[in-house]
Amino acid sequence: KQEVTQIPAALSVPEGENLVLNCSFTDSAIYNLQWFRQDPGKGLTSLLLIQSSQREQTSGRLNASLDKSSGRSTLYIAASQPGDSATYLCAVGNDYKLSFGAGTTVTVRA
């Protein structure tokens, strides 16, 4: 069974600092890895999808890397803003099945 771990569970940074969120998984036989953002009381918004054959994916200030052999992915958010405050979830995909981490709750202080 795929186990997904996200460290740290919570993170507080001043505005402008770069954010580094970590995700590790136990089974490297994956199809893809997806990063989501969840605001309090809201649904999940897909941020980035990395296919198993890719090493990284970028969208604006967001960059996600994938090292399948070591079972790790990192989400980088450059020049953080208060609007980046949310919970970030990592989900590892094997065919149709997504296994989710517990998330990292980020607070960006103005």
Added chain:
Amino acid sequence: DAGVIQSPRHEVTEMGQEVTLRCKPISGHNSLFWYRQTMMRGLELLIYFNNNVPIDDSGMPEDRFSAKMPNASFSTLKIQPSEPRDSAVYFCASSFNPGGNEQFFGPGTRLTVL
């Protein structure tokens, strides 16, 4: 596109009552998922449909839970009878041929069973 649509957004009911949650997937997507999110267990897949056919229902917790997809644009998740431990946020998600493709989530239904 309006994205995945779920209704109701909030549901409060009493133990023993029947609850029906509804979902409209993104047009053109052929796969639909029901998830449940709790503080204790995080996000769990309940059931997966492909082309309106249930493919994997191994996550459905008990016989009290049932799901249907009568056509490509509508699905329901029913709980009968409901219990307090069913209180959670239920999400519907859709995708096009999900092996390798993104899943898009709806806003969720927050269910409270008293």
